[in-house]
Amino acid sequence: MLLASAKKLRSLGIIGMNQRNFGLISRYNPRHLYPLVDDKLKTKLLAQKAGITVPTLLGTIEFQHDVKLLGKILQPYEQFVIKPTKGSGGKGILVIIKHDDHQQYFKPSGETLQLADIERHVSNIISGLHSLGGKPDTVMIESLIQLDPVFADYSYEGIPDIRIIVFRGYPIMAMLRLTTHASDGKANLHQGAVGVGIDIGTGNALHAVQFGETVLHHPDTQKTFSELAIPHWDKLLQLAAACYDMTGLGYLGADLVLDRDKGPMIIELNARPGLSIQVANFAGLAPRVTLIESIEQIDPDPVQRTLFSKKHFAQNNANNDRAMPRLERTRKADR
Amino acid sequence: MNVKLRLYVIVILLMSLGIGVIVYKHYILGFPLLPDQKKAVWSVEARIDFTARGDPVIVSFALPPQTPDIIFTQEEFASPDYGFSELPSTSGRRAQWSKRSANGHQTAYYRLSMHEVDHAIPSITNDLPTEPKKPEFDELHKTAATTLLDQVRNKSANTETFTRELITTLNSGAPNQNQSLLLKEQASEDYKTQLIIDLLALEGISARIVRGLYLQSNRRKQSLSNFVEVYIGNEWLLFNQATGKIGKPKNLLIWQSGDESLLDVIGGKDSKISFSIIKNVQSTRNLAVKDNLNQQATLMDFSIYSLPIEQQNAFKMILLLPIGALIVVIMRLIIGIRTSGTFMPILIALALIQTTLISGIILFLIVISIGLLIRSYLSRLNLLFVARISAVIIVVIVIMAGISIISNKFGIDQAMSVTFFPMIILSWTIERMSVLWEEDGPREVLIQGSGSLLTAVIAYLFMTNRTIEYLTFNFPELMLVNLAFILILGQYTGYRLSELYRFHSLDRRNAPR
Numbered sequence: 001m002l003l004a005s006a007k008k009l010r011s012l013g014i015i016g017m018n019q020r021n022f023g024l025i026s027r028y029n030p031r032h033l034y035p036l037v038d039d040k041l042k043t044k045l046l047a048q049k050a051g052i053t054v055p056t057l058l059g060t061i062e063f064q065h066d067v068k069l070l071g072k073i074l075q076p077y078e079q080f081v082i083k084p085t086k087g088s089g090g091k092g093i094l095v096i097i098k099h100d101d102h103q104q105y106f107k108p109s110g111e112t113l114q115l116a117d118i119e120r121h122v123s124n125i126i127s128g129l130h131s132l133g134g135k136p137d138t139v140m141i142e143s144l145i146q147l148d149p150v151f152a153d154y155s156y157e158g159i160p161d162i163r164i165i166v167f168r169g170y171p172i173m174a175m176l177r178l179t180t181h182a183s184d185g186k187a188n189l190h191q192g193a194v195g196v197g198i199d200i201g202t203g204n205a206l207h208a209v210q211f212g213e214t215v216l217h218h219p220d221t222q223k224t225f226s227e228l229a230i231p232h233w234d235k236l237l238q239l240a241a242a243c244y245d246m247t248g249l250g251y252l253g254a255d256l257v258l259d260r261d262k263g264p265m266i267i268e269l270n271a272r273p274g275l276s277i278q279v280a281n282f283a284g285l286a287p288r289v290t291l292i293e294s295i296e297q298i299d300p301d302p303v304q305r306t307l308f309s310k311k312h313f314a315q316n317n318a319n320n321d322r323a324m325p326r327l328e329r330t331r332k333a334d335r
Numbered sequence: 336m337n338v339k340l341r342l343y344v345i346v347i348l349l350m351s352l353g354i355g356v357i358v359y360k361h362y363i364l365g366f367p368l369l370p371d372q373k374k375a376v377w378s379v380e381a382r383i384d385f386t387a388r389g390d391p392v393i394v395s396f397a398l399p400p401q402t403p404d405i406i407f408t409q410e411e412f413a414s415p416d417y418g419f420s421e422l423p424s425t426s427g428r429r430a431q432w433s434k435r436s437a438n439g440h441q442t443a444y445y446r447l448s449m450h451e452v453d454h455a456i457p458s459i460t461n462d463l464p465t466e467p468k469k470p471e472f473d474e475l476h477k478t479a480a481t482t483l484l485d486q487v488r489n490k491s492a493n494t495e496t497f498t499r500e501l502i503t504t505l506n507s508g509a510p511n512q513n514q515s516l517l518l519k520e521q522a523s524e525d526y527k528t529q530l531i532i533d534l535l536a537l538e539g540i541s542a543r544i545v546r547g548l549y550l551q552s553n554r555r556k557q558s559l560s561n562f563v564e565v566y567i568g569n570e571w572l573l574f575n576q577a578t579g580k581i582g583k584p585k586n587l588l589i590w591q592s593g594d595e596s597l598l599d600v601i602g603g604k605d606s607k608i609s610f611s612i613i614k615n616v617q618s619t620r621n622l623a624v625k626d627n628l629n630q631q632a633t634l635m636d637f638s639i640y641s642l643p644i645e646q647q648n649a650f651k652m653i654l655l656l657p658i659g660a661l662i663v664v665i666m667r668l669i670i671g672i673r674t675s676g677t678f679m680p681i682l683i684a685l686a687l688i689q690t691t692l693i694s695g696i697i698l699f700l701i702v703i704s705i706g707l708l709i710r711s712y713l714s715r716l717n718l719l720f721v722a723r724i725s726a727v728i729i730v731v732i733v734i735m736a737g738i739s740i741i742s743n744k745f746g747i748d749q750a751m752s753v754t755f756f757p758m759i760i761l762s763w764t765i766e767r768m769s770v771l772w773e774e775d776g777p778r779e780v781l782i783q784g785s786g787s788l789l790t791a792v793i794a795y796l797f798m799t800n801r802t803i804e805y806l807t808f809n810f811p812e813l814m815l816v817n818l819a820f821i822l823i824l825g826q827y828t829g830y831r832l833s834e835l836y837r838f839h840s841l842d843r844r845n846a847p848r
Contacts, residue, residue, distance in 0.1 A: 004842035016830040127720025
């Protein structure tokens with residue numbers, strides 16, 4: 001069937017864009033707090049102050065005339081990521097995994113860039129090409145995150161990230177975004193990254209989708225998702241929950257990564273997190289939102305909040321929820 | 336909840352205010368709700384000719400009374416070198432021309448433009464009859480009259496039938512002796528009218544003469560027709576004195592009623608009066624605007640109609656924008672179509688209005704694709720962002736000029752309308768789409784591009800609809816209704832149509848428990 005029935009979606013508790021904008025974002029996210037998350041540099045400094053691990057900042061470029069210093073700034077680092085501080089949806093992010101003495105820079109795909117290409121990219125960012133409303137922007141250069149071996153078989157030319165929706169400080173839904181060949185190494189679902197719903201209780205994979213359709217294994221590595229379990233799960237949940245205390249945003253999407261060396265860290269916060277996470281989890285946000293909304297006193301301790309979430313949103317807790325996708329899987333495999 | 340309640344109160348207020356003003360304008364001020372309603376406008380010209388004798392001249396002429404079911408849009412009085420004034424008299428208005436001395440043939444004109452009103456409010460007339468004046472007949476005539484009246488009385492039941500019977504008897508083809516005696520040979524219309532009134536007076540019935548003009552298209556040298564008006568049961572009833580038919584004929588303009596003369600000329604002779612009539616068809620809406628501006632209705636005084644025509648035309652366009660905005664709101668919030676730039680589709684739709692649909696779309700696609708091609712080259716030139724978008728603007732202008740010149744050479748006139756597209760918007764669209772292409776691939780460009788174009792075309796179709804165009808301009812209050820709709824749509828938290836597709840894979844899942 002091409003279209004779902006609205007009644008069915010409502011019974012599943014699926015939240016639509018209008019409902020999200022009206023009932024969650026405009027209700028729980030005061031406008032004046034947006035700059036904290038829309039400017040990644042501010043988020044980073046805020047997180048560092050709160051003792052939350054973030055990728056190391058290697059340098060920033062704020063003015064066009066500093067672009068010529070870029071070569072010098074990049075010289076000491078073999079690998080780095082260039083980002084616009086006000087970019088959204090992964091726009092304008094450039095990853096370099098290697099560079100040689102002839103000023104040749106290599107992207108994960110093997111494509112080579114000249115320093116001039118990177119300078120142009122940086123100058124575009126400063127001009128505001130990737131920022132909301134074309135406002136002048138700042139470039140930040142970060143250390144490259146090292147792929148955790150857990151994900152080695154589940155990722156293609158990129159670092160998977162974990163999106164956790166935090167509602168009033170409680171993690172309510174999580175998804176792992178895996179890069180694929182189709183997504184060009186980007187963890188962006190509508191470009192073809194695989195979204196894997198993650199059980200809040202255990203960190204185990206629940207269900208995976210690519211382009212909105214259920215998939216059973218990674219399209220490039222062919223590894224099945226049923227064996228996937230995310231390590232340091234409690235730590236990841238606690239980091240995400242702590243972002244609420246840090247920013248004050250009631251409806252928040254925290255993007256985290258697992259670094260091989262430094263463990264879990266926050267890379268980005270989002271005040272308008274998307275809704276694809278529901279497809280990846282094969283479940284709607286609405287019942288969980290309702291449960292959290294019914295809590296009168298929010299626990300000030302993020303650790304306590306994650307315990308609450310783990311207890312209420314764990315998959316095996318919600319009786320037969322887990323059985324359903326498995327059933328689906330076998331049927332599809334038979335075909 | 337409180338906020339929601341307040342919003343609904345505002346919505347209801349806006350709705351009722353908007354609809355209230357529309358209803359008022361339609362029923363009271365006479366604005367039609369559809370653009371094509373037409374109404375007949377009659378132009379009547381009365382021409383007075385006489386020969387002056389070199390003495391002071393005074394011409395007094397009865398003017399038609401203003402009644403609530405007729406609107407006089409224009410009245411003109413023309414006569415060279417005459418002093419003129421309009422005087423009220425006991426039985427209506429009179430025009431008076433005057434001159435110290437005149438010689439030879441003289442002419443005076445009175446011109447009147449008028450049309451009927453749809454929703455006339457009948458006014459109460461306190462037009463009471465005077466006691467019937469007993470006529471003075473000689474013995475012979477008196478006997479004839481009495482015999483005739485007895486005869487008629489026998490054949491009638493009340494005043495109404497009596498009058499009708501009297502008129503038909505007098506008009507009968509084979510008159511008996513009495514009738515012939517009373518009517519004389521070849522009696523004038525005026526004499527006949529007076530006779531009927533006299534006979535009715537003998538019977539104790541109040542009656543008066545009414546002169547009216549039949550409104551018929553393109554007639555010249557017409558004269559007024561005489562009617563007899565009889566006071567029956569608190570109202571005046573009009574009788575056709577040739578047929579005895581009761582009631583005012585539909586196309587009759589009552590010019591004068593009562594005993595006063597139609598035309599008095601002092602200091603002249605051989606006076607004669609003739610009427611010519613022209614029928615024009617005008618749009619009801621134009622008439623309504625004109626009438627109400629003349630009457631200085633407050634609502635009209637502070638309306639768009641009080642602006643100069645040029646500004647009015649600008650507003651015609653501007654008032655269509657809210658319709659476009661409503662379409663965009665529906666397309667984005669209910670359907671969930673992605674467009675590149677929120678209101679870019681409206682601006683494209685405005686341009687399409689100027690260029691017409693098909694050629695507009697083709698031109699748009701040509702400009703955007705050439706622009707994207709050149710833009711992809713520009714991105715290799717390593718330019719600063721602002722410089723690049725400025726370069727794109729110049730490129731767009733060059734493309735437009737190119738299209739205009741080439742199409743002119745080939746004689747395709749329509750392609751020259753390319754200049755109506757907003758250049759800055761086109762440049763931004765090209766820039767955005769090119770960035771989108773680089774970052775999200777051609778598929779996203781296609782989705783957003785066709786989404787924008789689809790929205791623009793739908794907005795265009797609505798904005799060029801004649802009825803919508805007419806309503807938005809003549810009933811700007813509709814904007815309030817539109818605003819109320821948009822406020823309600825702003826509350827819509829249900830699924831967008833596109834989300835039913837987006838989440839379609841979830842349809843297979845069973846509802847929990």
